[in-house]
Amino acid sequence: xxxxxxxxxxxxxxxxxxxxxxxxxxxxxxxxxxxxxxxxxxxxxxxxxxxxxxxxxxxxxxxxxxxxxxxxxxxxxxxxxxxxxxxxxxxxxxxxxxxxxxxxxxxxxxxxx
Amino acid sequence: xxxxxxxxxxxxxxxxxxxxxxxxxxxxxxxxxxxxxxxxxxxxxxxxxxxxxxxxxxxxxxxxxxxxxxxxxxxxxxxxxxxxxxxxxxxxxxxxxxxxxxxxxxxxxxxxxx
Numbered sequence: 203x204x205x206x207x208x209x210x211x212x213x214x215x216x217x218x219x220x221x222x223x224x225x226x227x228x229x230x231x232x233x234x235x236x237x238x239x240x241x242x243x244x245x246x247x248x249x250x251x252x253x254x255x256x257x258x259x260x261x262x263x264x265x266x267x268x269x270x271x272x273x274x275x276x277x278x279x280x281x282x283x284x285x286x287x288x289x290x291x292x293x294x295x296x297x298x299x300x301x302x303x304x305x306x307x308x309x310x311x312x313x314x315x
Numbered sequence: 316x317x318x319x320x321x322x323x324x325x326x327x328x329x330x331x332x333x334x335x336x337x338x339x340x341x342x343x344x345x346x347x348x349x350x351x352x353x354x355x356x357x358x359x360x361x362x363x364x365x366x367x368x369x370x371x372x373x374x375x376x377x378x379x380x381x382x383x384x385x386x387x388x389x390x391x392x393x394x395x396x397x398x399x400x401x402x403x404x405x406x407x408x409x410x411x412x413x414x415x416x417x418x419x420x421x422x423x424x425x426x427x428x429x
Contacts, residue, residue: 245420302363
């Protein structure tokens with residue numbers, strides 16, 4: 203079970219609102235969960251990441267919440283800004299240092315001014 | 316460092332032609348990934364190299380696809396013969412030590428097969 207299921211596919215939020223993107227996985231061997239941000243015409247770039255021994259990680263306006271028992275994790279963007287408009291991908295790693303990332307299908311976020 | 320460098324940025328080719336995509340990873344990184352991105356399927360891992368050795372190529376769709384990493388600073392992804400359904404953006408990424416460190420992506424190559 204190497205899939206990572208991401209929702210919603212698209213999201214529209216007003217400036218200053220909270221954006222929430224959810225991901226779920228099946229493989230309990232996954233041990234690293236990054237979020238990537240992609241702007242049009244660019245490659246994805248690492249935004250924030252978490253390991254399963256931590257339930258929450260915050261960096262500025264971005265927070266990952268991790269629920270190991272439910273095998274779910276989510277990205278919260280507080281005080282969303284138009285500059286946050288991008289596609290967000292959750293990902294999960296299997297295979298440790300020899301492993302590779304499995305990406306969700308992505309969420310296109312639009313923050314309206 | 317200039318980051319991961321991919322070439323060409325755009326490629327338009329006719330069905331049946333050979334296409335070669337190129338990637339220069341970040342110096343000192345020992346892991347390299349090739350991904351394909353489409354609207355329908357999202358980001359799909361095609362192949363993953365560690366220390367120039369292919370570790371996982373289970374994502375390579377068909378025998379028409381092949382990838383090489385002759386040295387630590389260069390990798391190619393070749394499609395021969397190309398088909399219209401191969402049209403996508405192909406990304407190369409590198410990381411310092413496998414997938415559990417930050418993977419840095421290149422700008423991608425937009426391939427159109429007509």
